[in-house]
Amino acid sequence: MKVELRGITKRFPGVIANRNVDLTLIEGEVHTLLGENGAGKSTLMNVLFGLYSATEGEILIDDSPVNFDGPNDAIAAGIGMVHQHFMLVPVFTVTENVMLGVEPTGPLGVLDRDQARKRLLDLSTKYGLEVDPDAYVEDLPVGVQQRVEILKALYRDADLLILDEPTAVLTPQETRDLFEVIKTLKASGRAIVFISHKLKEVLTISDRITVLRRGEVVGQTTPAESDEHALATMMVGREVSFEVEKTPAAPAKAMLEVNKLSVLDDRGQLAVSDVSLDVRAGEIVAIAGVQGNGQTELVEAITGMRKLAGGTVRLDGKDVTGQGPADMFHHGAAHVPEDRQKHGMVGAFPIKDNLVLNSYDEKPFASGIKVERAAVTENAQRLVKDFDIRTPSIDVHIGNLSGGNQQKAIVAREFSQAEVLLIAAQPTRGLDVGSIQYIHEQIVRKRDEGCAVLIVSSELDEVMSLGDRIAVMYRGQILDVVDRADATRDKIGLLMAGSRQKDATA
Amino acid sequence: MNDPQNPKAKEPPSTDVPVEEAVAERARAAGVATQGLDWRNVILVPTLALLAGLFVGALVMVFSDPDTLRSWASLGRNPGKALSDSWTLVYEAYSALFKGSLGSPRAISETIVSATPLIFAGLAVALAFKAGLFNIGAEGQLLVGAMTSVYAGFTFDFLPGPVHVTAALIAGFLGGALWGFIPGFLKARTGAHEVIVTIMLNYIGLLFVNFLLKSEIFIRSGRTDPITKPVAESAKLPPLLGAEYRVNAGFLVALAVAGAIWWLLFRSTVGFRFRTVGTNPNAALYAGMSVGGTYILAMVLSGGLAGLAGASQLLGVQYSVFPGFSSGYGFDAIALALLGRTHPGGVVMAALLFGVLRSGATGMQAATSIPVDIIVVIQALVIVFMAAPELVRQIFRIRADKQAEQDTLSASWAT
Numbered sequence: 076m077k078v079e080l081r082g083i084t085k086r087f088p089g090v091i092a093n094r095n096v097d098l099t100l101i102e103g104e105v106h107t108l109l110g111e112n113g114a115g116k117s118t119l120m121n122v123l124f125g126l127y128s129a130t131e132g133e134i135l136i137d138d139s140p141v142n143f144d145g146p147n148d149a150i151a152a153g154i155g156m157v158h159q160h161f162m163l164v165p166v167f168t169v170t171e172n173v174m175l176g177v178e179p180t181g182p183l184g185v186l187d188r189d190q191a192r193k194r195l196l197d198l199s200t201k202y203g204l205e206v207d208p209d210a211y212v213e214d215l216p217v218g219v220q221q222r223v224e225i226l227k228a229l230y231r232d233a234d235l236l237i238l239d240e241p242t243a244v245l246t247p248q249e250t251r252d253l254f255e256v257i258k259t260l261k262a263s264g265r266a267i268v269f270i271s272h273k274l275k276e277v278l279t280i281s282d283r284i285t286v287l288r289r290g291e292v293v294g295q296t297t298p299a300e301s302d303e304h305a306l307a308t309m310m311v312g313r314e315v316s317f318e319v320e321k322t323p324a325a326p327a328k329a330m331l332e333v334n335k336l337s338v339l340d341d342r343g344q345l346a347v348s349d350v351s352l353d354v355r356a357g358e359i360v361a362i363a364g365v366q367g368n369g370q371t372e373l374v375e376a377i378t379g380m381r382k383l384a385g386g387t388v389r390l391d392g393k394d395v396t397g398q399g400p401a402d403m404f405h406h407g408a409a410h411v412p413e414d415r416q417k418h419g420m421v422g423a424f425p426i427k428d429n430l431v432l433n434s435y436d437e438k439p440f441a442s443g444i445k446v447e448r449a450a451v452t453e454n455a456q457r458l459v460k461d462f463d464i465r466t467p468s469i470d471v472h473i474g475n476l477s478g479g480n481q482q483k484a485i486v487a488r489e490f491s492q493a494e495v496l497l498i499a500a501q502p503t504r505g506l507d508v509g510s511i512q513y514i515h516e517q518i519v520r521k522r523d524e525g526c527a528v529l530i531v532s533s534e535l536d537e538v539m540s541l542g543d544r545i546a547v548m549y550r551g552q553i554l555d556v557v558d559r560a561d562a563t564r565d566k567i568g569l570l571m572a573g574s575r576q577k578d579a580t581a
Numbered sequence: 582m583n584d585p586q587n588p589k590a591k592e593p594p595s596t597d598v599p600v601e602e603a604v605a606e607r608a609r610a611a612g613v614a615t616q617g618l619d620w621r622n623v624i625l626v627p628t629l630a631l632l633a634g635l636f637v638g639a640l641v642m643v644f645s646d647p648d649t650l651r652s653w654a655s656l657g658r659n660p661g662k663a664l665s666d667s668w669t670l671v672y673e674a675y676s677a678l679f680k681g682s683l684g685s686p687r688a689i690s691e692t693i694v695s696a697t698p699l700i701f702a703g704l705a706v707a708l709a710f711k712a713g714l715f716n717i718g719a720e721g722q723l724l725v726g727a728m729t730s731v732y733a734g735f736t737f738d739f740l741p742g743p744v745h746v747t748a749a750l751i752a753g754f755l756g757g758a759l760w761g762f763i764p765g766f767l768k769a770r771t772g773a774h775e776v777i778v779t780i781m782l783n784y785i786g787l788l789f790v791n792f793l794l795k796s797e798i799f800i801r802s803g804r805t806d807p808i809t810k811p812v813a814e815s816a817k818l819p820p821l822l823g824a825e826y827r828v829n830a831g832f833l834v835a836l837a838v839a840g841a842i843w844w845l846l847f848r849s850t851v852g853f854r855f856r857t858v859g860t861n862p863n864a865a866l867y868a869g870m871s872v873g874g875t876y877i878l879a880m881v882l883s884g885g886l887a888g889l890a891g892a893s894q895l896l897g898v899q900y901s902v903f904p905g906f907s908s909g910y911g912f913d914a915i916a917l918a919l920l921g922r923t924h925p926g927g928v929v930m931a932a933l934l935f936g937v938l939r940s941g942a943t944g945m946q947a948a949t950s951i952p953v954d955i956i957v958v959i960q961a962l963v964i965v966f967m968a969a970p971e972l973v974r975q976i977f978r979i980r981a982d983k984q985a986e987q988d989t990l991s992a993s994w995a996t
């Protein structure tokens with residue numbers, strides 16, 4: 076199968092998301108789309124998948140033009156897509172999700188689950204996509220949910236599979252598994268489109284790389300002819316440094332003191348047990364760890380979003396144990412949440428409103444119960460400029476921004492409000508290299524202004540380049556806190572895998 | 582391989598094309614995106630839904646009228662007659678509808694009188710909806726509000742006119758608010774679903790009011806049938822066009838309240854909180870908003886508005902409460918809040934439309950023997966067409982961008 080995009084242009088009100096893009100996808104090839112946040116990668120793929128209709132241009136499959144009126148047409152033509160944000164029904168089982176829309180039926184239109192289940196299992200063994208067909212999707216970790224999405228596409232006989240930032244939410248092991256799957260799919264003669272901001276991955280998995288900048292194709296290359304720096308330069312249009320410049324920390328008094336904290340997860344299991352941790356003003360403490368080891372619950376407990384099962388939290392010397400997010404905010408703590416779509420924003424609100432989501436009732440944004448719209452607008456204009464949020468206007472719904480720009484908006488809001496403590500969970504998830512660099516600089520700046528900074532990241536590189544001290548979490552406990560000077564990638568990597576050097580009993 | 586040079590880019594990374602290029606288009610983009618309301622969704626689709634509803638309503642009339650059906654039965658002999666009979670029937674029905682609702686000062690007055698409680702009740706449903714709550718209980722809240730209002734209306738007769746009306750209106754608001762507080766509180770505290778609780782409270786409210794109607798405090802002296810004492814002269818909403826017409830100041834109050842609710846929703850911190858909780862309760866939690874508190878406040882205000890519907894009907898039109906006091910305003914309110922896209926402006930327009938249908942229906946029945954019930958059918962049809970904008974687009978071949986569609990859906994009850 077060969078799919079050709081010719082001269083695709085897609086306009087939204089105020090934005091040209093794609094401009095005259097040509098792209099050829101052929102079977103047995105992994106074709107990577109690379110580009111800054113908002114470069115138009117997702118839009119281009121949504122055009123190919125029939126979700127948007129192109130303003131101009133045409134799509135050819137095996138040299139004959141096609142016209143997609145919706146995803147169903149694209150699926151019928153053999154195109155499958157796994158979106159940046161999954162589209163599964165949480166309360167359905169894996170089988171039900173996979174067969175949804177193409178349900179096999181027996182006599183009298185009765186659902187034939189067994190048939191679907193069998194087909195699913197066949198596919199799953201064939202491509203090494205291990206999954207329990209009877210599990211409920213809401214109970215599955217993201218990595219497995221993603222497998223379900225891929226199975227869904229395969230179940231519909233996709234010859235071309237689009238994976239939009241599939242690795243952003245995966246653990247390193249899950250990423251390796253995914254790459255195995257991609258290789259099998261490639262070998263079976265499928266074409267793959269891969270989107271990622273992680274250049275190392277791109278160099279590992281791609282056969283061909285197309286770089287988009289501001290909606291236009293600016294170049295094409297292969298891993299053999301390229302390296303991380305060249306790719307970054309091509310994407311951003313300037314030199315990007317991967318190093319974070321920072322002076323040694325000058326820590327002052329402890330701003331955040333967490334003592335013997337225990338937290339339950341949503342299912343009532345102990346997710347964090349007996350964690351103690353200090354973050355001092357003027358230092359960055361980075362919590363490393365493979366996702367799902369209690370980091371999420373720890374942060375939610377500290378920021379007041381989740382109840383504590385035990386322990387105390389002190390902020391700037393005051394006991395804030397059990398206080399809610401609003402109290403924490405009033406004490407000068409800011410929080411970039413891990414799940415931006417779920418917690419960090421209201422997709423159907425304009426950007427300017429999202430930028431005051433937790434300060435909307437404070438001066439200068441409100442007097443009494445009246446919203447001071449001029450102040451809200453002024454704040455938004457400033458933050459959009461300072462944090463380089465790419466948007467045609469501050470009145471656009473934040474849900475219409477590219478994933479990376481949504482993140483930038485949230486970061487902008489929280490960083491501008493942090494006074495005493497800044498907590499950022501996965502602050503650069505889904506961001507392009509240029510934006511990562513910018514946000515890292517801002518984090519260091521916050522530290523140098525005297526803020527206590529707590530970062531949670533599953534990216535080892537990020538932890539290593541930002542942390543003044545690195546705490547490693549494993550199965551709900553902090554295994555060790557290492558000074559940056561004593562930390563090596565190997566040492567942290569080992570701790571992340573759960574091996575504690577000093578006493579082996581966890 | 583392409584080697585891009587762009588030495589001018591410095592920190593922070595520059596934003597040029599396409600953003601810069603798009604400056605001219607910004608205003609337009611803003612207009613489109615602000616509240617997801619572009620003219621197509623707000624005006625065109627409802628209008629076409631109305632037309633489609635009237636058209637299908639016409640078919641129903643034709644096929645439910647025995648005489649016209651007979652001429653269709655003899656279609657073979659006289660095809661022209663079937664068509665012309667149908668046309669006459671529909672034409673007469675709709676022109677009677679029009680005359681009965683807008684054709685004379687009295688008709689217009691009646692239309693507004695029907696619309697007034699609908700505005701209040703529609704606002705009640707819309708406001709709750711903005712906070713993510715389905716208030717099915719406007720009917721019960723309306724009745725309770727009418728009772729508290731009538732009590733204030735015949736008790737506080739020592740108050741001077743304007744003060745007394747105001748007090749009676751406030752009493753109506755408080756009664757409804759109390760009836761709204763219950764489901765709000767239960768939802769916040771125990772998670773009890775407001776739909777079920779409000780439905781049940783409709784029954785409780787209705788039966789409670791029927792019980793009160795026969796009680797010493799309320800029953801009119803010298804009467805054994807359940808009817809309350811009339812409100813004092815000073816508690817009556819003054820007529821707007823003289824005693825001859827029933828249209829009264831309640832309508833102006835309704836418009837003012839609609840304006841106030843719009844302000845509350847879109848210009849105040851309270852509305853910001855309502856809308857955040859209504860669209861993304863997780864984000865509300867993250868932002869430190871009290872989700873439970875918001876549910877309670879929204880239901881209290883919503884109930885209060887429904888109470889005002891009862892009070893306005895009482896103080897402007899009926900002057901006392903009796904069984905059958907509300908002819909289903911609280912239920913129509915749910916439909917018209919949907920029709921008005923849960924926006925206060927839309928609610929006012931939808932209420933006026935329902936007012937037209939309601940008051941025109943009487944004229945229609947008198948003139949053409951077509952039963953009033955057909956109006957209920959038309960109302961229902963309009964709502965069906967409204968609820969399925971895609972259907973209307975298909976019928977009228979309006980091209981919509983996929984995104985605009987999503988906005989429509991997310992702004993409607995589908996979320």
Ligand SMILES: Nc1ncnc2c1ncn2[C@@H]1O[C@H](COP(=O)(O)OP(=O)(O)OP(=O)(O)O)[C@@H](O)[C@H]1O
Nearest residue numbers: 087092112113114115116117118475476477478479
């Ligand atoms: N539905 C929409 N309405 C208006 N503008 C949109 C819409 N979808 C995307 N855009 C705009 O189009 C541009 C390209 O967005 P797109 O999501 O394709 O970027 P992306 O390359 O996938 O970025 P990221 O890496 O951050 O996911 C952005 O400026 C975005 O704001």
Ligand SMILES: [Mg+2]
Nearest residue numbers: 117159477478
């Ligand atoms: Mg994207």
